[in-house]
Amino acid sequence: xxxxxxxxxxxxxxxxxxxxxxxxxxxxxxxxxxxxxxxxxxxxxxxxxxxxxxxxxxxxxxxxxxxxxxxxxxxxxxxxxxxxxxxxxxxxxxxxxxxxxxxxxxxxxxxxxxxxxxxxxxxxxxxxxxxxxxxxxxxxxxxxxxxxxxxxxxxxxxxxxxxxxxxxxxxxxxxxxxxxxxxxxxxxxxxxxxxxxxxxxxxxxxxxxxxxxxxxxxxxxxxxxxxxxxxxxxxxxxxxxxx
Numbered sequence: 001x002x003x004x005x006x007x008x009x010x011x012x013x014x015x016x017x018x019x020x021x022x023x024x025x026x027x028x029x030x031x032x033x034x035x036x037x038x039x040x041x042x043x044x045x046x047x048x049x050x051x052x053x054x055x056x057x058x059x060x061x062x063x064x065x066x067x068x069x070x071x072x073x074x075x076x077x078x079x080x081x082x083x084x085x086x087x088x089x090x091x092x093x094x095x096x097x098x099x100x101x102x103x104x105x106x107x108x109x110x111x112x113x114x115x116x117x118x119x120x121x122x123x124x125x126x127x128x129x130x131x132x133x134x135x136x137x138x139x140x141x142x143x144x145x146x147x148x149x150x151x152x153x154x155x156x157x158x159x160x161x162x163x164x165x166x167x168x169x170x171x172x173x174x175x176x177x178x179x180x181x182x183x184x185x186x187x188x189x190x191x192x193x194x195x196x197x198x199x200x201x202x203x204x205x206x207x208x209x210x211x212x213x214x215x216x217x218x219x220x221x222x223x224x225x226x227x228x229x230x231x232x233x234x235x236x237x238x239x240x241x242x243x
Contacts, residue, residue, distance in 0.1 A: 007071065008070070008071045009071065009134060009135055011131050011133075011134070013085075015036060015082055015083060015085060016082075016133045016135060016138070017071065017080055017083075017135045017138075018080065018081035018083065018135065018138050018143065019077045019079075019080060019135050021078070021079040022142055022143055023081070023138055023139060023141070023143035024038060024050075024079045024080070024081035025050065025053065026142070026143030026144070026146055026147075027081050027143060028053055028054065028057055028059065029053075031086070032058075032059065034083045034084045034086050035081055035082070036060075036082040036083060036084060037059065037060040037061070037081075037082045038054055038059055038061045038081050038082070039061075039062050039063075039064055039067045039079070039080040040061060040063055040078065040079060041065050041068055041077075041078035042063065042065050043078050044078035044079055050079065068080060085133050088149040088150055088151055090124060090149055090150075090151045090162075090163070091122050092165070093189070095122065095190050095192075095236070095242070096123070096166060096190075096191040096192070097111070097115055097123050097124070097192050097194070097229070097233065098123075098124045098156075098159060098168075098191050098192065099111065099123065099124070099126065099194055100156060100194065100195050100196065100201055100202065101127070101128060101129055101196040102125070102130050102194075103129070103130055104130060104197055104225070105130045105137040105140060106136065106137075106140045106226075107130075107140075107197060107225045108130045108137050108140070108141075109137040109138065109139065109145070110140055110230075111123075111225070111226050111229045112140075112141040112145050112148060112150075113140070113141045113142050113144040114230045115144070115148055115233065116141075116147045116148055117144075118234060118237040118242060118243055119237060119242040119243055120233055120236075120242060121147065121148045121149055122150075123148055123149070123151075124150075124151055124152075124153055124159050124163075124191070125150060125152045125153070126152075126153050126154075126155065126156050126159060127152050129152070133145075156204055156205050156208070157204070160208065163191065165189055166189045166191040167191070167209060168191050168208040168209030168210075169185065169190060169191065169192050169193065169209055169210060169236075170193040170195075170205050170206050170208060170212065171192065171193060171194050171201070171211075171213070171214070171228060171229075171232055172195070172201055172211050172213060173200075173213055173222065174213065175210075175211030175213035176210060176211050176213075177210060177212045178213055178215045179212050179213065179214055179232060180215070184235050184236060184238075185210065190236065190240075191209075192229075192232055192236060193205050193209070197224075197225045212232065214228055214231055
């Protein structure tokens with residue numbers, strides 16, 4: 001493996017990294033064809049298991065402690081997977097989660113992990129947005145990114161044009177429907193829309209469908225994006241028999 005892969009991550013590169021054993025193993029199991037190499041730190045205790053997995057999949061496994069220093073990995077991360085960037089297309093006959101201009105990689109990764117846990121496997125990201133293939137996003141998702149389909153769109157209109165048959169439910173504090181397990185709208189095909197952490201959803205998204213709000217106390221002005229998305233996805237997944 002060429003040492004050019006030891007540089008710190010940049011969005012312009014055609015490859016990225018998984019940081020940590022769990023995310024790396026998930027990637028190897030789900031998408032072995034994209035893996036270029038796996039780096040193992042000398043302190044990692046599970047070398048034999050991951051070595052056997054890499055051998056089975058025909059993936060190079062390299063030992064280079066300095067690799068972790070070169071790309072500024074966290075000290076407790078002793079496994080690093082290098083993979084080729086890839087892109088997907090959403091399933092037109094499945095429910096979608098639509099993240100409009102999310103800016104925080106941690107939130108984006110957490111939403112992805114929740115999606116996988118609730119069997120909602122199609123994510124539309126309206127750009128500009130946090131980098132979905134950044135190592136921080138992947139780490140926050142705990143490798144769940146490799147279980148979902150994701151597609152980026154330059155605008156919300158571009159997404160709507162691609163999926164005109166979906167029923168849109170924008171999540172906003174002004175929503176007409178107070179969401180609960182007993183008060184969840186049903187639609188054969190639906191898209192749940194969530195906005196930016198600071199600005200929320202733009203007007204064109206709020207008016208794209210029937211607004212939904214999550215009831216809350218007056219002690220806070222809003223819920224964290226990943227928490228709100230998790231609540232909304234759980235209730236919709238439960239209502240539509242996805243879990």
